[in-house]
Amino acid sequence: xxxxxxxxxxxxxxxxxxxxxxxxxxxxxxxxxxxxxxxxxxxxxxxxxxxxxxxxxxxxxxxxxxxxxxxxxxxxxxxxxxxxxxxxxxxxxxxxxxxxxxxxxxxxxxxxxxxxxxxxxxxxxxxxxxxxxxxxxxxxxxxxxxxxxxxxxxxxxxxxxxxxxxxxxxxxxxxxxxxxxxxxxxxxxxxxxxxxxxxxxxxxxxxxxxxxxxxxxxxxxxxxxxxxxxxxxxxxxxxxxxxxxxxxxxxxxxxxxxxxxxxxxxxxxxxxxxxxxxxxxxxxxxxxxxxxxxxxxxxxxxxxxxxxxxxxxxxxxxxxxxxxxxxxxxxxxxxxxxxxxxxxxxxxxxxxxxxxxxxxxxxxxxxxxxxxxxxxxxxxxxxxxxxxxxxxxxxxxxxxxxxxxxxxxxxxxxxxxxxxxxxxxxxxxxxxxxxxxxxxxxxxxxxxxxxxxxxxxxxxxxxxxxxxxxxxxxxxxxxxxxxxxxxxxxxxxxxxxxx
Numbered sequence: 260x261x262x263x264x265x266x267x268x269x270x271x272x273x274x275x276x277x278x279x280x281x282x283x284x285x286x287x288x289x290x291x292x293x294x295x296x297x298x299x300x301x302x303x304x305x306x307x308x309x310x311x312x313x314x315x316x317x318x319x320x321x322x323x324x325x326x327x328x329x330x331x332x333x334x335x336x337x338x339x340x341x342x343x344x345x346x347x348x349x350x351x352x353x354x355x356x357x358x359x360x361x362x363x364x365x366x367x368x369x370x371x372x373x374x375x376x377x378x379x380x381x382x383x384x385x386x387x388x389x390x391x392x393x394x395x396x397x398x399x400x401x402x403x404x405x406x407x408x409x410x411x412x413x414x415x416x417x418x419x420x421x422x423x424x425x426x427x428x429x430x431x432x433x434x435x436x437x438x439x440x441x442x443x444x445x446x447x448x449x450x451x452x453x454x455x456x457x458x459x460x461x462x463x464x465x466x467x468x469x470x471x472x473x474x475x476x477x478x479x480x481x482x483x484x485x486x487x488x489x490x491x492x493x494x495x496x497x498x499x500x501x502x503x504x505x506x507x508x509x510x511x512x513x514x515x516x517x518x519x520x521x522x523x524x525x526x527x528x529x530x531x532x533x534x535x536x537x538x539x540x541x542x543x544x545x546x547x548x549x550x551x552x553x554x555x556x557x558x559x560x561x562x563x564x565x566x567x568x569x570x571x572x573x574x575x576x577x578x579x580x581x582x583x584x585x586x587x588x589x590x591x592x593x594x595x596x597x598x599x600x601x602x603x604x605x606x607x608x609x610x611x612x613x614x615x616x617x618x619x620x621x622x623x624x625x626x627x628x629x630x631x632x633x634x635x636x637x638x639x640x641x642x643x644x645x646x647x648x649x650x651x652x653x654x655x656x657x658x659x660x661x662x663x664x665x666x667x668x669x670x671x672x673x674x675x676x677x678x679x680x681x682x683x684x685x686x687x688x689x690x691x692x693x694x695x696x697x698x699x700x701x702x703x704x705x706x707x708x709x710x711x712x713x714x715x716x717x718x719x720x721x722x723x724x725x726x727x728x729x730x731x732x733x734x735x736x737x738x739x740x741x742x743x744x745x746x747x748x749x750x751x752x753x754x755x756x757x758x
Contacts, residue, residue, distance in 0.1 A: 285369040286312070290395050299322075310326070354646040418507055423469065508526055511698055532610035552586070552621075553585075557626050557629070560645050574595075577598075583600065585600060620639055625650065637693045643665035
């Protein structure tokens with residue numbers, strides 16, 4: 260290639276590059292981490308990607324060439340993982356659809372603190388020019404304000420499956436009466452589409468979630484950001500006017516759902532982890548060990564707030580499994596009485612441990628990332644779901660026969676040991692997850708390639724596709740969307756005929 264061709268190529272590459280801002284929930288490295296494989300791919304494609312979220316304490320770097328503009332909130336720590344009400348809900352309560360307003364309230368308080376006490380930090384970011392905004396579908400009011408102030412196109416990023424309320428507001432036509440609800444009840448962790456009771460429960464959960472998001476959560480966010488966006492924010496309008504929806508739930512492990520031009524699943528990909536080394540390798544290499552068990556519960560499940568009954572049950576159950584080497588990702592009060600076959604560490608190389616062939620079991624909370632890591636590493640799981648859609652993920656894994664379930668509300672050492680040994684002593688769980696891995700990402704194009712393609716298309720059209728690309732249903736009011744006009748006409752006609 261001659262010099263002129265190289266210069267032309269570089270100019271073309273530069274002309275196609277875009278500045279993209281991703282905004283997530285406060286202290287939102289977990290959500291940002293979900294999006295990172297796709298963000299890293301966009302960086303590889305030549306785009307400049309910046310991530311914003313409010314923080315109360317330092318976060319680990321996101322890597323992959325992604326720029327970070329994390330704003331440290333001065334004063335009280337208002338993150339959800341340190342809020343007593345929310346942490347009690349996580350460890351001991353039930354999270355129904357109606358409770359989704361709680362983290363929206365916390366995020367709105369954080370955004371208000373930023374706007375009131377540190378406006379210079381917010382406007383330093385808002386005065387920058389970006390070509391496209393990617394906004395976390397959950398708990399990011401200051402991110403929504405940045406997108407509205409820019410008057411540029413924006414995309415909704417879903418860190419798990421597509422939430423029911425967004426499906427409704429975008430007119431995707433998903434029937435949430437026929438799929439397992441986001442908030443399955445601990446008292447009845449089942450779903451059978453053939454049962455009227457289960458379908459009715461799914462409908463109730465959809466109505467609860469939709470009401471909670473559209474009324475109280477929307478009010479909290481409006482109170483936080485409407486003063487600076489000229490009263491332009493409402494959840495309904497914001498969601499319906501988004502250019503695209505990217506969600507992380509792999510289609511191959513869930514259930515059939517309607518698709519759409521502007522709906523992209525990017526989650527079905529597996530990363531290659533580094534081999535185990537140093538203290539972790541030395542620990543699991545014990546010749547007397549029957550294998551490794553990994554315990555990890557993510558960042559939101561703060562062990563500082565865990566009830567003593569749960570911690571005691573873990574310690575007792577793990578002590579009974581002395582023929583295995585157990586690594587527990589734990590950051591909390593000092594644990595007494597653990598035997599030497601259990602390693603406790605505040606940070607663990609989770610993917611490296613899971614992909615190590617000596618690992619026989621994963622004990623986790625059922626977040627989507629842990630669900631996917633289990634499939635990618637072909638590791639059976641015992642899930643103890645804590646909140647949000649984790650109980651549904653656990654139900655799905657159990658229905659695919661690569662997991663068992665622990666109910667946090669009645670956890671005992673006997674119960675935990677029984678569920679763990681059920682999987683350790685039955686090879687059918689390993690067979691199921693290995694079979695699932697075979698078709699997990701067996702598809703014509705890789706999900707990250709598809710994500711890259713649709714971002715190129717979006718940017719080609721200035722961040723929003725032509726209007727004929729979108730569904731009319733997203734513009735309809737609820738009365739028309741649910742055929743109430745037609746049903747009213749039928750009812751009136753039947754009345755006159757009968758009279």
